[in-house]
Amino acid sequence: MNNIILIDSLTGQKKFTVGQNEKKTFVLYLAGDDDQTGQIEIAIKGSGSDAEIIGLILGHGKQVLRLYTLQDHQKEESVSDLLIKSVLFGSAKFFYEGLIKIGKGARKSNAYQKNDNILMSKGTWADSRPKLEILANDVRCTHGATVGRLNDLQRYYLKTRGLSESQCSVLMLSGFYRDALQRIEDENLREQLVRDLDTKIKRLVV
Amino acid sequence: MNNQILQSDYRYGFSKPENYTFKSKKGLNKKTVEEISRHKNEPEWMLRFRLEALAVFYKKQMPVWGGDLSRINFDDIYYYIKPIKDKAGSWEELPKEIKETYDAIGIPEAEKKFLGGVSAQYESEVVYKSIQKTLGDKGVIFLDMDTGLREFPDLVREYFGTLIPPQDNKFSALNSAVWSGGSFIYVPKGVKVELPLQAYFRINAANMGQFERTLIIADEGSYVHYVEGCTAPVYTTDSLHSAVVEIFVKKGARVRYTTIQNWSGNVYNLVTKRMRVETEGFGEWIDGNIGSKLTMKYPSVYLMGKGARGEILSVAYAGANQHQDAGGKAIHFAPYTSSKITSKSVSADGGRTSYRGLIQVFPSAIKAKTKVICDALLIDDTSRSDTYPTMDIRHNDVQIEHEATVSKIGDEQLFYLNSRGLKKADAEAMIVNGFIEPIVKELPLEYAVELNRLIQLEMEGSVG
Numbered sequence: 001m002n003n004i005i006l007i008d009s010l011t012g013q014k015k016f017t018v019g020q021n022e023k024k025t026f027v028l029y030l031a032g033d034d035d036q037t038g039q040i041e042i043a044i045k046g047s048g049s050d051a052e053i054i055g056l057i058l059g060h061g062k063q064v065l066r067l068y069t070l071q072d073h074q075k076e077e078s079v080s081d082l083l084i085k086s087v088l089f090g091s092a093k094f095f096y097e098g099l100i101k102i103g104k105g106a107r108k109s110n111a112y113q114k115n116d117n118i119l120m121s122k123g124t125w126a127d128s129r130p131k132l133e134i135l136a137n138d139v140r141c142t143h144g145a146t147v148g149r150l151n152d153l154q155r156y157y158l159k160t161r162g163l164s165e166s167q168c169s170v171l172m173l174s175g176f177y178r179d180a181l182q183r184i185e186d187e188n189l190r191e192q193l194v195r196d197l198d199t200k201i202k203r204l205v206v
Numbered sequence: 207m208n209n210q211i212l213q214s215d216y217r218y219g220f221s222k223p224e225n226y227t228f229k230s231k232k233g234l235n236k237k238t239v240e241e242i243s244r245h246k247n248e249p250e251w252m253l254r255f256r257l258e259a260l261a262v263f264y265k266k267q268m269p270v271w272g273g274d275l276s277r278i279n280f281d282d283i284y285y286y287i288k289p290i291k292d293k294a295g296s297w298e299e300l301p302k303e304i305k306e307t308y309d310a311i312g313i314p315e316a317e318k319k320f321l322g323g324v325s326a327q328y329e330s331e332v333v334y335k336s337i338q339k340t341l342g343d344k345g346v347i348f349l350d351m352d353t354g355l356r357e358f359p360d361l362v363r364e365y366f367g368t369l370i371p372p373q374d375n376k377f378s379a380l381n382s383a384v385w386s387g388g389s390f391i392y393v394p395k396g397v398k399v400e401l402p403l404q405a406y407f408r409i410n411a412a413n414m415g416q417f418e419r420t421l422i423i424a425d426e427g428s429y430v431h432y433v434e435g436c437t438a439p440v441y442t443t444d445s446l447h448s449a450v451v452e453i454f455v456k457k458g459a460r461v462r463y464t465t466i467q468n469w470s471g472n473v474y475n476l477v478t479k480r481m482r483v484e485t486e487g488f489g490e491w492i493d494g495n496i497g498s499k500l501t502m503k504y505p506s507v508y509l510m511g512k513g514a515r516g517e518i519l520s521v522a523y524a525g526a527n528q529h530q531d532a533g534g535k536a537i538h539f540a541p542y543t544s545s546k547i548t549s550k551s552v553s554a555d556g557g558r559t560s561y562r563g564l565i566q567v568f569p570s571a572i573k574a575k576t577k578v579i580c581d582a583l584l585i586d587d588t589s590r591s592d593t594y595p596t597m598d599i600r601h602n603d604v605q606i607e608h609e610a611t612v613s614k615i616g617d618e619q620l621f622y623l624n625s626r627g628l629k630k631a632d633a634e635a636m637i638v639n640g641f642i643e644p645i646v647k648e649l650p651l652e653y654a655v656e657l658n659r660l661i662q663l664e665m666e667g668s669v670g
Contacts, residue, residue, distance in 0.1 A: 088602075104587075119602030122569065130608070132593035137584035137614045147599040147606035 004186050010038025010067065018078075020046030027184060028084070029193060030065060031058040031200055039068040044106075047075040054180050055084030056193065059092030059124075060204055069098040071113065073106035081112045085180045087173055089204045091123030099131045100141055107136045113143035118150060118176060120169075120204075169205040174198055230286040236260065239383050242286045246352055246386070249359055259372035259382030266376035272562070273500040273529045278474055283446055285384040285417070341399070346430075347392040348403055351419050354390025361392060365421055369452040369480050369508075378478045381417045381450040388418035388449065393428040393459075402431040402464070402650055420451040424459040424487075431462040433650060445472055447498075451479040455487040457511065462490040466653050468660060469498035471527060477503045485511030485540075492648050495522040495530050496660055504562060506535035509543035509571070516545040521645045523661060524557030524589070533563040533594075538571035538604075549580040550642045552661075553589035560592040565599075565606060572603045580610035583641055585634065635662045 004025045007014065009032070018024050030036055042051050051071065059065050071080040086094050100111045117126040130143040150172050158168040177197055184190040230238050239260050243253040268275050341348060347358065355362045372382040393399060424430055447469065455461045461481065469475055475498040481489040491505035507516025518534035536545035551559035561580045582591040593610045615637050623633035639646070639658050646654045 107587075117599075119599070119604075122602055124602055125600045126597070127599070128597040128608075130593075130595065130610075132582075132591070132610060132612055134582070134584060134591045134612045137587050137589060139584075139612065139614070141610075141612040143593070143608075143610050145595075145597055145606070145608040147597060148604060149602045 004184070004189065006189065007040065008032075009034075010036040010040075013039045013041065015041045015043070017043045017045050018049045018051045020075075021048040022046055023050040023052075025052040025054065025184065027189070027193075028053065028055040028057075028067075030067075031056065031197065033061070033063070035064045037064075037066040039070070041070040042072065042080070044071065044073045044078045044080055044109075045075060047077050049075070049078045051078075051080040052183065053080070053082040053084075054183050055082070055086075056177055056180060056197065057084065057086035057094060058089075058197065058200055058204075059086065059094055060089040061092065062090065063092040064095075065093070066095045067097070069096075071098075071100045071111055073100070073102045073109045073111060076106055077108045078106060079110045082114065083112075083180050083183070084115045085177055086116070086126065087118045087120060087176065087201075088124040088126065089120045091121070091125075093125040093127075095127045097129040097131070098143075099133065100143065102132075102134045102136050102139050102141065104135050107138045109136070110140045112141070115145040116176070117145075117147045118173070119147065120149070166205045170198070170201050173201045173205070230284060232284055233281040234260075234263075234283070234285060234380075234384070238285050242384060242386060245286070246355075248355065251363065252355065255367060255372075256383050256385075259379050262372045263376060263379035263383055266379055268376055269502075272502045272531045272560075275474070275476075275500070278446060280380075286386055344397045344399075345394040346397060346399055347390065349390045351388040351390045351421065352386065354421070358390070358392070361423070362390065362421065365423060365452065365454060367452075369454070369482050370450050370478050374478060377448045377476045378450050381419060381448050381478070385417045385419035385450065387416075388420040388451075389422070389432070389434075390420070391422040391430060391432065393424045393430045395425045396427045397425075398429040399431070402433045404433045404435075416445075416447045416449070418449045420449070422451075422453040422461060422463070424453075424455050424461045426456045427458040428456075429460045431464065433653065434463075434465040435468075435653070445469075445474070447473055447475045447477070449477045449479075451477070453479075453481040453489065455481060455483040455489045455514075457485045458487060459484075460488040460490075462492065463505075464492040464649060464653065466494040466496070466649070466657060467498065467501070468496045469501075471497060471499055471525075473498045475501040475503065477501075479503065479505040480508065481506065481516065482508045482510055483514040483516055486513045487511060488515045488517075490516070491518045491520075491534065492645065493518065493520045493532065493534075494645070494649075494653075494657055495520070495532050496657075498528065498530070500529045500531065502531045504533045504535050504564075506537065506564075507545060509536065509538050509545065509574075510540055511543075512540050513542045514540060515543070518545075518547045518549075519645045519648055520547070520549040520551075520561075521642050521657075522549075522551040522559050524551070524553050524559045526555040526557060529558045529560070531560040531562055533561045535564040536566075536576055537564070538567045538574040538576070540570060541572045542574070543571055544575040546576070547578045547580075548644065549578075550583075550645055551581075551591065552583045552585065552638055552641065553591050554585035556586075556588040558590040558592070560594060561610070562594045563596065565595070565597045565608070567599045567601055567604050567606070569601045571601060574601075574603075575605045576607070578608040578610075580608075581641070582610070582612040583638065584612065584614050585638075 007028045098113050113130050115128050126147045128145045130145050155168045239256045370378050372379040483489040489507050495501045516536050522530035522532045524530040534547040549561045553559045565576050567574045580593055584591050591612050
């Protein structure tokens, strides 16, 4: 049974647990106009459990977004996979701190954590701190983070195909989110988020 | 497990009778600092610098992050020991114990003869120095810091403490107050020093602090490779090593700084190392940390000029009761700057390794590029590995990547090597050596051989 939990605003500390042989998908969707600050803590308490965290973040104006995530593996053979994608316009700032903790009892666990950020203008600021604390040895953990802007070569290619500057940006940003969106199994939710993001991107790309 | 075996495997675990002409009283106060300065006949400004640094030291808080520093007792440490009256002019003139010590560490005969210069620090002062004439002819200055200050006071004053001021952190303040020894290097414009310059540091007295201070200035278009090795014998009481290394890489110059530290398991190794790289310059840190009780060391590159490059290679091995908190920092101030940090760490026998790093890109650094790769290997169940990277990017025209993995030795790899007739311990050592290979191959041959040997030794102890 796959449970999808949609989180569309951050307030204080949100705690979740994933139990034995359970699979849960957390979709974090922050594309509004307000500042957001909050913590999402996921305690992976059962063996054979699977937690997927998908973050879609779109910041603009003078927005300040602060996100803290915790993937706390407490039992063996558990899997967690986190992917946070952010696009920042204007002078938006995104501070992200993510921690993977693998406790002594969590042998044979796999944990992944990735944070990709695209900065659309000069005044934006991304601060990414993906952390690992590993206390068991038979594990596989990786994390990665990237910060950059849209690829000039890709843009050039699209322009040679006749797309305008802003059409290129919209297409590339939409593609950037797509690889996270594809992980959402619920088709209705996925389509709804795709539509909503595309509309918002179009409004922001000038 | 096997603590006993590990302890007895420490190759440099011997101590020679202490033979000193002057030993300051234990503990740190204004008098100690004045005494050190007086003994060295330092200029007035250096004494003032030391005393100001001491005031800063008292004011600064101990770092609350990183490793456990609560057991350092600053009042139970000798801050200055002068081993012999005068510096020996040649290897033969060195006192017997010191020569024996170096022979035991194994500074090879050939190295003594052929390398650019050997300056070895036994306790606090450099006692042996032989600079080949060729270096002098090119205008290269390679002295211990004390002599450097005596002979080139203006040059030293211009740079000393400007990159790492005492206010930087508690331990840079401590070093600034009580420093002695270390190396002073100046490479003139356009001069390339082909052979690596080497120094060796060693702590011999129990409760001895080692506060060396190194200053390297590579003028425009020059090149120098500085190699430093550190060892300390085993004592039951804890020791403190707190160095400050400042390196200035001018326009188009290149400096490579290699250090392999193999402190014994009771040494707190708290070091501040920083490089300032100007336009088109290239600064490299190659940093190997084996041993010590706790190491906190994050060599950093400040990329100040257009097109400046920085690279940090870091390898750490933590065994029983050891915590290696190491990493690197790259701070981009100028356009088209690039940096790369590669970190490899191995934790075994309950040891803990932490990667701690910082990438900071200021709005002025357009088109900056940086890549960080951290790989960690956990040998057994009782060990621990952490990764704490920070990326602070304040501009959009950049390219930033960070990757880290933590894993154990692969069962398939072990099985394959077992099937080829290798014992488990040998197979594991082989895999670990392969794991750190990208860094080892950057080392001068004799250091590479020694590092591989040390890892093998440690591994034999950790997997029985």
